[in-house]
Amino acid sequence: MGSAQLQFTEPAIRILENEHRYLMYVAEEWHGIVLRFEREEEMDRDTAIGLLKELRRLVIEFIEPLKNHTDKEEAHFFPMLGNYIGFEQGPILGIQEEHAEIDGYIGHFLHHIRGDLGDLTMEQIRSAVGDAGEAFEVLTVHFMKEETVLFPMAERLMGANDLDALAEKLNTKII
Structure with a gap:
């Protein structure tokens, strides 16, 4: 990939x-910070808080x-593909659940680091960073x-007609 x-x-x-x-390129930027915590690099609390602030900034930019x-996928791609393969079970349902799971991990991360990080x-820092790591893993x-x-x-x-119509609907910028 x-x-x-x-x-x-x-x-x-x-x-x-x-x-x-594009999204993986951006996510890999903040995942590098997550990896520093996962490798349990030696760092003092000030360094950890500095990295956490940078991680928060990058994750917020990613959202x-x-x-x-x-x-775009949920409004256009899934409904059109669902007309061919169904919606009730199978891959589309699982993929949509993963969208919610990724949102959940990111939301959990941000919830735990709102306010004054000095406290x-x-x-707690490692636990919050773990949520960002989980979001990256699920996303990948x-x-x-x-x-x-x-x-x-x-x-x-x-x-072909559906693919052409879909291309027209999806051809918008995400940034």
Whole structure:
């Protein structure tokens, strides 16, 4: 998934795939901070709070493009693909649940670091950073599932008229 090479041919699917590339690029910036905590690097509390502030800033910047992307999928891509494969069970339902799970981890992270960070213990800082790490992990697997299951399915099953209409609807900026 890290490759800059796009693998899909239909413009509608390429738009979504390209947005994944951008979102992962941005997420990897803040994930680097998460990894410093996960590796349990030696750091004093001031360093940890500085990193936490930077992590908060980067995650907050990430929210809007992520939300714009998932909103487009939920408003246009999922309903159109669902006309071909159904909505009640299967991949679309699971993918939509992952959207909520990612939002939940990000929300949990931000909830625990609102206000004065100076009051947080190292344990609270590590716990909050863990939520950002979980969001990244779910996001990574989520994009992989979309790219290995939903996107190929869409290219294989959807009619040309639907794909063209979808491309028109999806062709908006997320940033």
